[in-house]
Amino acid sequence: MAAETGQPRPRGSAGSRLGRRRTLIGAGALLALFVGAAIGVVALRKPAPAKVLCPPGAPCAPPSGKPLANLKTFRSPAGFRLEYDGSTFKVQGQASDYIQLLASTRYGESLLWIEGAPSSQLSPQAMIKRRIDDLGGRVIGNLVIDARPWHRILGASVGWRAGVGANYAGTIDTPQGTADPVTVGSVAATNGKLTIAATYVTTVTDERHRRGVLTGLDQVVNTARWQGDLGF
Amino acid sequence: MRCPSCHNEVPDGNFCVVCGHELGKDVPERHRFLTAVFGVPSESLLARRRRFAANPREGVLRPSVVTSLFPQLPQSSMIAFRVSLVGGLAVVLALGLAKLFPLGLIAGAVLVPTLAILYFVDVDVYEDQPFRVVAVTLLWGAATGIGYAFLVRTVSPTGARLFAESNGHQLLTRGILLPLLSVALMLAGPLILLPYRRFNDALDGATFGAGSGVAFAGGALIVHAFDTLADGFRPPGQVGPWLVKLADIAIALPVLSMATVGALAGAFWLRYRAPVGDRRALGRLGKPVYAVPLACLLILAGAVIQLELPILLALIVLLALDAVALVWLRAVVHVGLLEEAVEAEAYGPEITCANCGHPTHAHTFCEHCGVALAALPKIRTSAPPVSPVPPPEPAGG
Numbered sequence: 030m031a032a033e034t035g036q037p038r039p040r041g042s043a044g045s046r047l048g049r050r051r052t053l054i055g056a057g058a059l060l061a062l063f064v065g066a067a068i069g070v071v072a073l074r075k076p077a078p079a080k081v082l083c084p085p086g087a088p089c090a091p092p093s094g095k096p097l098a099n100l101k102t103f104r105s106p107a108g109f110r111l112e113y114d115g116s117t118f119k120v121q122g123q124a125s126d127y128i129q130l131l132a133s134t135r136y137g138e139s140l141l142w143i144e145g146a147p148s149s150q151l152s153p154q155a156m157i158k159r160r161i162d163d164l165g166g167r168v169i170g171n172l173v174i175d176a177r178p179w180h181r182i183l184g185a186s187v188g189w190r191a192g193v194g195a196n197y198a199g200t201i202d203t204p205q206g207t208a209d210p211v212t213v214g215s216v217a218a219t220n221g222k223l224t225i226a227a228t229y230v231t232t233v234t235d236e237r238h239r240r241g242v243l244t245g246l247d248q249v250v251n252t253a254r255w256q257g258d259l260g261f
Numbered sequence: 262m263r264c265p266s267c268h269n270e271v272p273d274g275n276f277c278v279v280c281g282h283e284l285g286k287d288v289p290e291r292h293r294f295l296t297a298v299f300g301v302p303s304e305s306l307l308a309r310r311r312r313f314a315a316n317p318r319e320g321v322l323r324p325s326v327v328t329s330l331f332p333q334l335p336q337s338s339m340i341a342f343r344v345s346l347v348g349g350l351a352v353v354l355a356l357g358l359a360k361l362f363p364l365g366l367i368a369g370a371v372l373v374p375t376l377a378i379l380y381f382v383d384v385d386v387y388e389d390q391p392f393r394v395v396a397v398t399l400l401w402g403a404a405t406g407i408g409y410a411f412l413v414r415t416v417s418p419t420g421a422r423l424f425a426e427s428n429g430h431q432l433l434t435r436g437i438l439l440p441l442l443s444v445a446l447m448l449a450g451p452l453i454l455l456p457y458r459r460f461n462d463a464l465d466g467a468t469f470g471a472g473s474g475v476a477f478a479g480g481a482l483i484v485h486a487f488d489t490l491a492d493g494f495r496p497p498g499q500v501g502p503w504l505v506k507l508a509d510i511a512i513a514l515p516v517l518s519m520a521t522v523g524a525l526a527g528a529f530w531l532r533y534r535a536p537v538g539d540r541r542a543l544g545r546l547g548k549p550v551y552a553v554p555l556a557c558l559l560i561l562a563g564a565v566i567q568l569e570l571p572i573l574l575a576l577i578v579l580l581a582l583d584a585v586a587l588v589w590l591r592a593v594v595h596v597g598l599l600e601e602a603v604e605a606e607a608y609g610p611e612i613t614c615a616n617c618g619h620p621t622h623a624h625t626f627c628e629h630c631g632v633a634l635a636a637l638p639k640i641r642t643s644a645p646p647v648s649p650v651p652p653p654e655p656a657g658g
Contacts, residue, residue: 207489
């Protein structure tokens with residue numbers, strides 16, 4: 030066995046250290062290792078399956094109305110108003126025809142976006158489409174219909190006025206990489222003159238906490254009143 | 262015989278061992294484009310030699326991924342890296358097709374960094390200072406990439422608030438300020454090695470920069486992807502856009518970081534480590550005063566197009582940016598290798614070229630395949646030292 034001299038072999042005569050076979054095995058093994066780790070993390074963080082409390086297709090959620098005392102009021106010159114709990118929601122943005130409310134918990138963030146527009150310009154369906162298309166620009170591809178049965182919107186309404194609505198889902202996309210998965214729900218209703226749409230975006234994935242968050246958002250949506258409504 | 266390009270007396274062969282010119286052919290027409298646009302001197306070797314010094318089968322201006330990012334691989338290893346890259350991408354896309362998006366994300370985020378680690382090991386790029394080099398390239402890149410991702414989450418919303426943020430604010434933070442910061446972080450680690458005489462050629466700088474860049478991209482992408490792992494194995498989403506996103510993450514984004522920062526670091530090495538006469542060899546592309554804005558522009562453009570363009574169009578533009586960055590990196594590597602042609606003065610003994618397996622005189626280029634011998638792995642062995650033999654007398658004046 031030759032003694033170690035530490036002298037360099039003439040440059041160009043030394044081949045690679047690993048060789049073809051070990052390179053392929055190494056690349057495959059490292060990739061498998063990371064994918065295996067990802068499988069473990071996904072399995073650990075996977076949200077628990079939701080317990081379906083109601084029979085399929087039938088609305089049975091408990092009444093979510095709450096006394097309207099000590100709540101903050103947003104009045105829109107467009108012709109609607111709503112109330113919200115200032116200790117739970119922070120105003121993220123507002124203008125004459127919309128307000129954005131943000132609720133943050135340790136389980137994630139939820140944004141509620143309530144807006145109004147003349148019904149002659151936007152029907153409830155068109156208003157939902159406009160908002161979903163706009164929000165879809167910030168997720169991978171676009172928002173897709175959330176087909177999970179326990180995410181279905183049953184009996185869509187705004188301010189106790191029957192309307193239309195649907196749930197969507199997607200994953201946030203940024204130039205720095207992908208981010209949280211989100212679920213988005215949008216409901217809209219009209220009194221014939223003004224269309225009001227309420228759209229929520231939440232990153233809460235745990236079904237138990239998500240249900241609590243949505244109940245809180247629902248309570249705000251239920252306070253919406255059109256100009257001319259009783260109690261406006 | 263006398264080389265028609267460098268006018269040295271060189272051994273008979275396919276290529277000149279001194280300048281790498283293909284013997285038996287006239288001196289090729291010069292790269293007028295490089296001279297006109299980037300100020301590359303027409304007499305420099307970059308403007309005269311069309312074949313890439315690290316892989317003479319390809320031209321300098323060909324944006325090949327593996328030969329540009331891993332230039333020191335011998336031909337035999339190159340195949341294994343190509344297969345690994347293509348196979349890895351196929352695995353990522355297959356996971357996407359199976360709607361296992363979170364797994365595809367992680368596999369994509371680690372694909373190119375994994376190959377970079379194997380490359381560092383394979384070609385012994387760190388020579389006798391493994392800890393220092395790995396620490397300020399791969400480890401620095403990974404650590405700052407992870408820190409950067411956490412900083413991004415602090416200064417710019419990633420949750421529901423993101424949907425309330427204006428486009429202008431997003432463009433400012435995620436399209437301009439954060440990408441600029443990322444360039445500074447990726448470059449800072451390799452620059453620590455700039456004062457060391459041990460690492461004195463542009464190829465070293467390019468390798469360190471590329472290592473830092475790809476580790477940074479991998480670290481940041483994994484931290485961001487971690488949030489995505491919270492919605493089960495098959496979160497809702499359309500397969501088509503997800504496949505495009507996975508291709509972004511697996512190839513387009515890491516290649517952009519790796520090639521851009523590699524070329525930028527190489528430009529610093531060329532400016533501050535190369536012999537004075539070689540510092541103009543890359544024209545404006547080799548001067549940090551031009552290279553820094555160009556690198557920032559490439560990284561910024563990569564971020565802005567992801568914000569502003571539809572996902573498929575963004576991928577196409579990202580790949581075009583990759584091509585620009587790869588060609589820039591190749592030019593830096595090429596010039597770095599050609600520098601050594603000027604530095605080497607004596608022929609060594611006859612050796613077996615690790616690239617093609619044929620005998621050649623130890624000098625700068627293999628006389629059979631034309632590869633720059635400095636582009637091949639640096640392995641220290643127990644072989645006894647060899648004494649250089651003087652070159653034949655140059656013919657004529």
